[in-house]
Amino acid sequence: MNDSTLVNNMPNRSATSSGTLHNRANGTRPQDSTRLTKGQIERGGKTLTGICVGIVLITLASLIVMVTAKGLSTFISDGISPIAFLTGQVWDPHTLDASGLPTVGALPMIVGSFAVTLLSCAIVIPFAVGSAIYAVEVNPRFGRRFFRPALELLVGIPSVVFGLVGLTILVPLIRNISGGTGYGILAGSLVLAVMVLPTVTSLVIDALESVPAPYRQSSAALGGTRWQTIWHIVLRSATPGILTAVVLGMARAFGEALAVQMVIGNAPAMPTSLTQPASTLTSILTMNMGNEAMNTVYNDVLWSLALILLVMSLIFILIVHFIGRKSEVKHD
Amino acid sequence: MSENALLETHDVRVRYHDTHDALRNINLTFCPGEVTALIGPSGCGKSTFLRCLNLMNREIPHCHIDGEIDYHGQNINTKKQNLYDVRRNIGMVFQSPNPFRKSIYDNIAFAPRQHGIKDRARLDEIVEQSLRRAALWDEVKDVLNKSAYALSGGQRQRLCIARTLAMNPEVVLMDEPCSALDPISTHAIEETIGAIKAEGICVIIVTHNIEQAARISDKTAFFLLGDCIEWNTTEVIFNNPHDQRTKDYLTGRFG
Numbered sequence: 001m002n003d004s005t006l007v008n009n010m011p012n013r014s015a016t017s018s019g020t021l022h023n024r025a026n027g028t029r030p031q032d033s034t035r036l037t038k039g040q041i042e043r044g045g046k047t048l049t050g051i052c053v054g055i056v057l058i059t060l061a062s063l064i065v066m067v068t069a070k071g072l073s074t075f076i077s078d079g080i081s082p083i084a085f086l087t088g089q090v091w092d093p094h095t096l097d098a099s100g101l102p103t104v105g106a107l108p109m110i111v112g113s114f115a116v117t118l119l120s121c122a123i124v125i126p127f128a129v130g131s132a133i134y135a136v137e138v139n140p141r142f143g144r145r146f147f148r149p150a151l152e153l154l155v156g157i158p159s160v161v162f163g164l165v166g167l168t169i170l171v172p173l174i175r176n177i178s179g180g181t182g183y184g185i186l187a188g189s190l191v192l193a194v195m196v197l198p199t200v201t202s203l204v205i206d207a208l209e210s211v212p213a214p215y216r217q218s219s220a221a222l223g224g225t226r227w228q229t230i231w232h233i234v235l236r237s238a239t240p241g242i243l244t245a246v247v248l249g250m251a252r253a254f255g256e257a258l259a260v261q262m263v264i265g266n267a268p269a270m271p272t273s274l275t276q277p278a279s280t281l282t283s284i285l286t287m288n289m290g291n292e293a294m295n296t297v298y299n300d301v302l303w304s305l306a307l308i309l310l311v312m313s314l315i316f317i318l319i320v321h322f323i324g325r326k327s328e329v330k331h332d
Numbered sequence: 333m334s335e336n337a338l339l340e341t342h343d344v345r346v347r348y349h350d351t352h353d354a355l356r357n358i359n360l361t362f363c364p365g366e367v368t369a370l371i372g373p374s375g376c377g378k379s380t381f382l383r384c385l386n387l388m389n390r391e392i393p394h395c396h397i398d399g400e401i402d403y404h405g406q407n408i409n410t411k412k413q414n415l416y417d418v419r420r421n422i423g424m425v426f427q428s429p430n431p432f433r434k435s436i437y438d439n440i441a442f443a444p445r446q447h448g449i450k451d452r453a454r455l456d457e458i459v460e461q462s463l464r465r466a467a468l469w470d471e472v473k474d475v476l477n478k479s480a481y482a483l484s485g486g487q488r489q490r491l492c493i494a495r496t497l498a499m500n501p502e503v504v505l506m507d508e509p510c511s512a513l514d515p516i517s518t519h520a521i522e523e524t525i526g527a528i529k530a531e532g533i534c535v536i537i538v539t540h541n542i543e544q545a546a547r548i549s550d551k552t553a554f555f556l557l558g559d560c561i562e563w564n565t566t567e568v569i570f571n572n573p574h575d576q577r578t579k580d581y582l583t584g585r586f587g
């Protein structure tokens with residue numbers, strides 16, 4: 001508010017002095033009409049952008065409220081115990097248990113989701129960091145001219161394509177090597193890893209590029225070799241950015257439904273090995289949401305799975321903010 | 333050829349992008365325990381020359397250095413020369429105070445660690461000594477583990493000097509080290525320069541501050557458009573310069 005009054009006043013002050021001269025000369029006040037229009041434009045702009053913000057906020061809020069309400073109704077109105085839901089290992093909604101409620105233990109899917117997310121990140125980190133170092137420090141020309149555009153191209157590929165490729169190549173390959181069906185957490189993680197690799201690599205490249213050039217110079221001037229500089233200076237200073245990249249990659253992997261669903265096997269059983277069919281929160285959701293009528297207990301339970309996804313993505317975002325805040329506080 | 337020369341350049345010539353001659357035929361000699369000021373208008377090649385002396389110009393792909401740079405009588409401007417050995421002995425302080433985003437301690441310990449010193453007690457000793465030499469110890473001795481960015485601009489620059497001194501260099505190159513600092517910090521850095529000179533370190537400093545050059549240097553070299561016009565003791569340069577252009581520059585009659 002204060003800022004805008006200040007800005008408004010400044011041109012006015014000069015306008016009054018020159019305007020006074022002008023008035024004496026021909027008796028009109030030409031400044032007035034433009035001033036009014038400017039004010040109108042400003043007010044109009046404020047209203048318009050304000051409406052946009054309002055719409056976005058209302059959409060977001062109603063989304064969160066809806067998922068939360070629906071997700072919680074499993075526990076509040078259907079009477080399923082949240083602990084049983086989160087720790088139950090059996091997912092069989094069509095079989096009623098002793099108390100007449102569906103058997104809905106979500107732990108297999110929760111474990112499945114975390115397993116594919118963590119495993120895919122473990123695969124992605126070395127490749128992302130390694131290739132980013134090459135593209136920024138070792139061969140920046142190649143990085144700028146070729147690698148970066150190639151990554152941007154890969155980022156745009158729809159996830160279903162990754163799933164399809166995984167289904168055609170990875171699943172048979174795993175089947176041949178380890179036996180079994182080939183579907184499972186390993187196939188899911190590999191597909192996710194390939195899928196998030198371009199995004200994470202791009203972000204890591206950004207992080208490395210944002211390390212100020214004087215750091216590299218000073219390190220060289222202190223007799224640091226190239227690898228000492230990369231290891232002790234560049235990677236150290238870029239750590240918050242790299243962590244952010246990884247967390248964003250994890251968020252994307254955690255929320256991905258289609259590509260995973262195509263290769264994980266979708267068996268809602270507690271995963272016992274990486275090559276047994278398993279399931280994730282997202283895959284169970286997409287597989288079953290269309291089949292269940294609204295307001296049945298089963299339908300409510302699926303909303304509860306969605307609520308877990310929502311909460312997790314919130315946690316990922318909070319982690320990213322925390323990393324950003326912490327690296328600022330520490331050094332400025 | 334002077335007898336106790338530590339660093340000597342013979343016909344050093346620098347080109348950027350093959351075409352642009354940034355420096356021509358620079359022949360200068362630097363001795364231990366001596367402060368040399370490089371002065372001259374902006375763009376005349378002072379920084380370029382300084383970056384030749386520790387081969388920092390090798391980091392710029394389109395920069396070509398010709399001529400001989402003798403350190404202890406050995407030409408270091410050769411393909412085979414180990415850059416890291418040179419820079420360990422010929423330290424450099426930059427214009428903008430740019431410590432690493434690490435603690436004060438780790439900033440100073442960086443170079444010794446890179447050069448293989450792992451012993452904590454030995455590192456502690458080097459850190460204290462270097463900070464004392466840069467007249468910063470009393471101000472930071474209780475906050476060694478704080479980020480270097482908690483320091484003021486003047487303190488950061490002294491930290492950068494301490495970081496360089498931690499390598500125990502024989503030569504310290506400084507490129508306008510005080511241009512971003514207030515008079516008090518500038519004074520502190522000039523004191524440090526005097527102190528390390530007394531230890532026998534050879535200091536080569538680029539400065540736009542003529543009074544500073546007069547105050548702290550023993551020799552002065554005046555550069556103009558890529559040539560070294562005049563090089564002599566500071567006294568002669570300031571009181572009785574042989575070249576009219578030097579006189580013009582020093583009296584401010586010069587762009």
Ligand SMILES: Nc1ncnc2c1ncn2[C@@H]1O[C@H](COP(=O)(O)OP(=O)(O)OP(=O)(O)O)[C@@H](O)[C@H]1O
Binds near residue numbers: 374377381
């Ligand atoms: N990295 C570079 N690439 C190309 N040309 C350069 C580079 N660095 C310097 N030059 C050119 O070399 C010439 C000398 O520059 P230099 O930075 O050495 O001048 P200087 O005397 O230090 O100036 P100042 O007092 O402004 O710092 C200038 O014409 C400059 O444009």
Ligand SMILES: [Mg+2]
Binds near residue numbers: 378379380507
């Ligand atoms: Mg310069």
